[in-house]
């Protein structure tokens with residue numbers, strides 16, 4: 604598949620910057636054409652092919668364009684320039700100028716840089732069904748409430764342990780957020796014919812992606828990391844990168860598959876302490892709105908632990924996210940949708 608983010612264009616490295624400087628030097632009279640010459644390299648400096656907003660060709664330059672794929676914003680008009688950030692698909696960018704090679708100088712999320720025109724269209728923004736969160740929201744994901752979300756990653760020890768935990772939480776009107784790996788789901792499907800994700804959703808819990816085989820996604824290319832997110836794992840719009848390991852390449856992968864990153868705000872380190880009481884104490888110390896990290900393979904993922912955590916939070920007047928009661932929040936516990944709403948109905 605053609606890959607807009609990694610191969611946006613094999614173009615002359617400094618063409619855009621060079622021509623922009625040439626235009627500024629030549630003044631408005633120098634802006635003679637918006638039609639790119641056949642070869643950027645051959646374009647004489649006296650006939651720059653750059654349109655500047657507000658200049659001669661402003662009418663031909665749209666004030667904004669929409670990304671048709673996840674697209675890198677770079678410091679210059681070519682793929683050799685440094686990446687400032689990855690603009691998700693379906694986002695509107697303000698257009699400032701166009702370089703002869705088809706790259707646009709644009710502004711997005713407070714940053715100005717260059718992006719390949721190949722993936723900028725006139726469509727309406729919001730084409731992607733996934734709302735992309737600002738980085739500031741990635742730790743608490745879609746929880747906008749003051750309620751605490753208990754999240755459990757990886758894989759349960761047994762089907763019995765899994766079923767006991769999700770049933771207990773559901774009966775006590777607590778929504779868990781589960782992040783099983785694809786390998787975990789496959790293993791339980793093979794061994795018991797059970798889809799853990801479906802079983803959890805049926806009990807009003809939320810299920811998010813945690814990759815197929817739990818690699819450190821930073822060690823992979825954007826395409827390889829995206830394959831980890833698209834594989835046998837959970838198909839949804841939120842995912843937790845293994846180890847919480849994130850860099851620009853990892854962000855690129857999440858943007859490419861249309862998934863928001865959701866890490867955590869409070870880590871119990873349950874896998875390290877291996878202590879039930881310490882895990883409960885740390886989870887019970889959660890502040891309003893916290894996303895608490897635990898693991899399905901450790902002591903927090905059990906009816907008695909969940910009971911004690913709830914009791915500890917209750918004592919401090921802190922509430923847990925409620926099991927899903929449908930779109931209008933009333934009635935019995937419902938099966939949760941595969942895609943999480945932008946604001947979790949806690």
Ligand SMILES: [Zn+2]
Nearest residue numbers: 756757845846
């Ligand atoms: Zn994990």
